[in-house]
Amino acid sequence: MFTDCSSSTTSRLIHLNSLNGAFLPRPCFGQLSLRTTASTWRCTLSIRSSSSPSAIVINGKAEAKNIRDDIKIEVSRMKESIGVVPGLAVILVGKNKESATYVRNKKKACDSVGIKSFEVHLAEDSSEEEVLKSVSGFNDDPSVHGILVQLPLPSHMDEQSILNAVSIEKDVDGFHPLNIGGLAMRGREPLFLPCTPKGCIELLHRYKIDIIGKRAVVLGRSNIVGMPAALLLQREDATVTIIHSRTINPEEITRQADIIIAAVGQPNMVRGSWIKPGAVVIDVGIKRVEDPSAAHGYRWVGDVCYEEASKVASAITPVPGGVGPMTIAMLLSNTFTSAKRFHNFQ
Structure with missing residues (x-):
């Protein structure tokens, strides 16, 4: 069982547009605890008081709609131009x-x-x-x-x-070993990028979050998200660390990151104490957790304890409504790109 992260956080979060694209660091505070106990799995409200500033919401749902709208126009143009x-x-x-x-x-x-x-x-x-x-x-x-x-x-x-x-x-989907190999090698270009990692990077770009020279931590090393996300961040000239099940002191390493991509499938694993103040958090995880107080008897939870993290990070993706819609938008984008390539359509 995971303790509720209050939904009232959403009303306090500030959209990036209201800050005219500003990406503001925050002063460091507190000490990092390196102990991981059973209690750390409960999502509590202990990081900052409710009067503290809150993170910018990286609205994947809205950005995905913008991408779909653009693709719809281009698909229509292709159909009218070449009948495909x-x-x-x-x-x-x-x-x-x-x-x-x-x-x-x-x-x-x-x-x-x-x-x-x-x-x-x-x-x-x-x-x-x-x-x-x-x-x-x-x-x-x-x-x-x-x-x-x-x-x-x-x-x-x-x-x-x-x-x-x-x-x-x-x-x-970008999972073929030749596509992954092209992604991993400098000077090579894959035909397609894996959709979820591509969506994560696209969100960082659309919110004008600097990647070059930043310290990035990816939690998880799956072939679908973790590994290609790390490769993409490296292509963007970030200094990248991957945390996995054998990593010692994951909290300490994560707290050094300017950018965190969490993709481990463990609800509320990443706590507010894991996050450096001012870091950007991209939460890929999504799990259904039983919750009798919720309308449907359950709620969706990410890898990051949202209530705590939103009081420490400068920007964060919600769950749901963050990375998920972008994954599908990138799939549509890749499909349209493939059709353009097949028919040499400009």
């Missing part, structure tokens, strides 16, 4: 509720900008060969410009072999 509509295919295996929700949201987003969506839903006990057959069919379909295999896959399937089967020219 970008197409995105999604392969869903099994009955994972979260995965099904993500697929519905992606289809809805495609519809909103005029991208045609294709979907294959296979049973949980489907063979790996059936999935590979669907991938192959979409690889050969000229009306499909992007292919997304919804993760996680059932445990009996080899995730890497399936992801590797996606044509690199249609790998709009």
Whole structure:
């Protein structure tokens, strides 16, 4: 159980536009505790008094809408100019509720900008060969410009072999090893960037947050978010540290960061005491936590204790409404880019 982070914080948060793009550091205070105990998992209100300044809300939902609006205009222009509509295919295996929700949201987003969506839903006990057959069919379909295999896959399937089967020219998720390799090597350019890390960096850019020369900490080293996020920050000339399950003193390391990207899937793991005053916090995590006081009996919680962090950071993404909408916006952007590349459309 996680103690509530008061929703009243939202009313005290200041949007960046009201500060005319200012990014103001705050004075340092207090001491860092390096002890991690069971009590640190409870999200408390102990960092600053309610009269203290609050962080700028990095509004991913609003920025994603702006991106979708731009894509909709460009998709319409492509259709009128050359008669082509970008197409995105999604392969869903099994009955994972979260995965099904993500697929519905992606289809809805495609519809909103005029991208045609294709979907294959296979049973949980489907063979790996059936999935590979669907991938192959979409690889050969000229009306499909992007292919997304919804993760996680059932445990009996080899995730890497399936992801590797996606044509690199249609790998709009950016997970193909050749795309990741291009991201990792200086002087190389991948065809696509992974959507969630790309969305994180895009938010930093849109909020005019300096990255060059800054200390950045990424919590988590997954192939989907943590590792590519670290590579992207490095490309932006940040000095990057990755924290993982074997890291000693993660609090101490995180507190040195000017920019934090949290992607570990542990609700409220990053406390206010982990954050250097004035740091920017991008919270990728999202978990459903039971909460009898909430309207639906649960609430969504990120990796960062929002109530505490918003009193220490200079800017922070909310959960939900932060990184999630940007991930889908980047998927649409990658799909449109793929269609442009296929048809040499300028």
